Amino acid sequence: MLYPNNIQKKQKGIISYSNRGMALEGLLNETNEYYAEKDVALIFKKPTPIGISEAVYTPKGRVIKNGYFKAPSTLDYNGVYKGKYIEFEAKECQSKTSFPLSNFHEHQISYIRKVLKHGAICFIIIKMNSLVYLLKGEDFVDFLDQHSRKSIPYSYLCEKGYVLKEGYQPALPYLDVVDKIYLKGAYSWQRN
Amino acid sequence: MLYPNNIQKKQKGIISYSNRGMALEGLLNETNEYYAEKDVALIFKKPTPIGISEAVYTPKGRVIKNGYFKAPSTLDYNGVYKGKYIEFEAKECQSKTSFPLSNFHEHQISYIRKVLKHGAICFIIIKMNSLVYLLKGEDFVDFLDQHSRKSIPYSYLCEKGYVLKEGYQPALPYLDVVDKIYLKGAYSWQRN
Numbered sequence: 001m002l003y004p005n006n007i008q009k010k011q012k013g014i015i016s017y018s019n020r021g022m023a024l025e026g027l028l029n030e031t032n033e034y035y036a037e038k039d040v041a042l043i044f045k046k047p048t049p050i051g052i053s054e055a056v057y058t059p060k061g062r063v064i065k066n067g068y069f070k071a072p073s074t075l076d077y078n079g080v081y082k083g084k085y086i087e088f089e090a091k092e093c094q095s096k097t098s099f100p101l102s103n104f105h106e107h108q109i110s111y112i113r114k115v116l117k118h119g120a121i122c123f124i125i126i127k128m129n130s131l132v133y134l135l136k137g138e139d140f141v142d143f144l145d146q147h148s149r150k151s152i153p154y155s156y157l158c159e160k161g162y163v164l165k166e167g168y169q170p171a172l173p174y175l176d177v178v179d180k181i182y183l184k185g186a187y188s189w190q191r192n
Numbered sequence: 193m194l195y196p197n198n199i200q201k202k203q204k205g206i207i208s209y210s211n212r213g214m215a216l217e218g219l220l221n222e223t224n225e226y227y228a229e230k231d232v233a234l235i236f237k238k239p240t241p242i243g244i245s246e247a248v249y250t251p252k253g254r255v256i257k258n259g260y261f262k263a264p265s266t267l268d269y270n271g272v273y274k275g276k277y278i279e280f281e282a283k284e285c286q287s288k289t290s291f292p293l294s295n296f297h298e299h300q301i302s303y304i305r306k307v308l309k310h311g312a313i314c315f316i317i318i319k320m321n322s323l324v325y326l327l328k329g330e331d332f333v334d335f336l337d338q339h340s341r342k343s344i345p346y347s348y349l350c351e352k353g354y355v356l357k358e359g360y361q362p363a364l365p366y367l368d369v370v371d372k373i374y375l376k377g378a379y380s381w382q383r384n
Contacts, residue, residue, distance in 0.1 A: 042303075042310050044266070049239040050256065064242065064259030068252075074236070078270065080277035083311025087272075111234075118234050119275025 024092050024127045028077065031170040041175060043079030043086055048072075073107045075115075075122070081175060082183065085120045093128040098151035101144075109144065112137050121182050125164070125174065126157060133161030134177050216284050216319045219364040220269065226362040233367060235271030235278055240264075265299045267307075267314070273367060274375065277312045285320040290343035293336075301336065304329050313374050317356070317366065318349060325353035326369050 028045075035041045054066035075089040089108070093099045101109075115122050115137070122137035139160040143152055162177045220237070227233045246258035267281040281300070285291045293301075307314050307329070314329035331352040335344055354369045 036306075039306070039309065042307055042312075047239040047241040050242060050259075052259075060260075062261055064256055064261075067242075067256030067259050069254055069256075080279075080307060080310045080312045083277060084275060085272035085277040114228075114231070115234055115272060117231065118272045120234075120272045 024090050024125065024132065027132075027166065027172040028090055028125070028174075031172045031174065032077070032079075034170040035175065041079060041081035041086070043077055043081065045077050046072075046074070071105050071107075073105070074111050075108065081121075081178065084183075085118075086122075086178070087115055087120055088123045088125060090125040091127070093126055095151075096129050096154065098153045099126055099128060099157065100151045102150070109141075113141055116141065121178060125172075126161070128154060128157060132164040132166065132172060133157050134164055134174060134181075135161045136181065216282050216317065216324065219324075219358065220282055220317070220366075223362040223364045223366065224269070224271075227367065233271060233273035233278070235269055235273065237269050238264075238266070263297050263299075265297070266303050267300065273313070273370065276375075277310075278314075278370070279307055279312055280315045280317060282317040283319070285318055287343075288321050288346065290345045291318055291320060291349065292343045294342070301333075305333055308333065313370060317364075318353070320346060320349060324356040324358065324364060325349050326356055326366060326373075327353045328373065 025045075032041075032043050032045070035043060049070040049072060050064075050067045051070055052064050052067045055062050055064050057063075075087045077090065078085070078087040080086070089104075091099070091103050093103075112122055120137075124135045124137070124140055126133045126135060135157060140152075143156060143160075162181060164172055164174050164177060167173055217237075224233075224235050224237070227235060241262040241264060242256075242259045243262055244256050244259045247254050247256050249255075267279045269282070270277070270279040272278070281296070283291070283295050285295075304314055316327045316329070316332055318325050318327060327349060332344075335348060335352075354373060356364055356366050356369060359365055
């Protein structure tokens with residue numbers, strides 16, 4: 001089950017060890033499935049928001065004949081972990097030097113500010129230079145408030161971000177980092 | 193703005209006072225918008241999950257030419273309130289005597305059990321006999337565990353449910369009840 005159908009194998013021509021070649025979304029979907037199965041958390045990718053301008057009834061049910069994709073105004077993933085509300089976005093960054101802020105819609109950025117005010121655990125997962133970082137929403141917003149740049153330099157990610165180690169099961173255990181940085185001192189869900 | 197486009201006016205022929213004629217979903221959308229605007233909570237209806245079997249590129253962007261509706265496996269609304277994860281479903285019930293459990297898909301019911309285990313605030317809002325009730329997920333699941341009936345009698349809803357008073361702004365202040373029954377003793381968001 002190394003490369004399920006919906007997972008793109010990247011880095012063609014390079015021998016891929018464990019998950020190293022798997023796209024970020026695939027890693028996160030696998031991880032979230034694992035967390036749900038093992039009763040760790042219920043966190044899912046939200047359905048893509050679409051608008052429907054034409055739908056018809058068929059013997060198999062209602063079918064969309066004309067639909068369009070709406071710009072998302074919230075983040076991609078949300079759910080519950082230990083009673084807390086979690087929401088995050090995942091992005092792969094091709095540039096090696098900086099993460100372009102054009103990865104976000106303007107209303108997504110104001111949404112991040114709001115959801116933080118409401119006490120959510122909110123962060124961004126960024127894959128860059130072959131590593132996966134978790135950047136707290138608070139540090140993301142701080143950067144925006146203190147700079148007028150159109151991208152976040154890699155050095156900021158290295159300084160403020162937390163590296164997520166890719167593993168076998170789960171593929172990308174980001175809740176370990178959530179435990180450490182948000183729920184300090186809380187028991188870990190791992191009972192080893 | 194009594195009847196926005198997407199709100200069905202019900203009870204034709206009957207004079208409608210305040211929100212009384214508005215469909216439940218309309219009331220909840222108005223309420224959630226109000227809560228978001230007033231910085232009370234961020235709770236939204238999830239996009240309808242759809243599958244896409246054909247999409248084409250047009251000058252205006254990618255357009256869906258063949259799509260189908262997937263059965264929902266979670267509940268309709270979720271979000272964050274005072275750092276807590278909230279998820280709920282809203283149903284209008286035409287029967288005056290009982291609420292059919294066929295209103296839920298089987299995997300939605302197992303989802304309710306799971307999300308409760310993870311510490312979520314989870315409930316069902318049911319409009320029945322012209323009143324709007326909030327039924328805690330715990331009481332919903334208790335009923336299922338203790339009965340093999342295919343519907344919940346109205347008497348159970350009267351006994352276990354909490355009546356939500358329809359108001360002007362917000363139209364259906366369900367977080368007042370959440371404060372009372374889940375966050376006992378917590379300060380109310382209303383500062384009068």
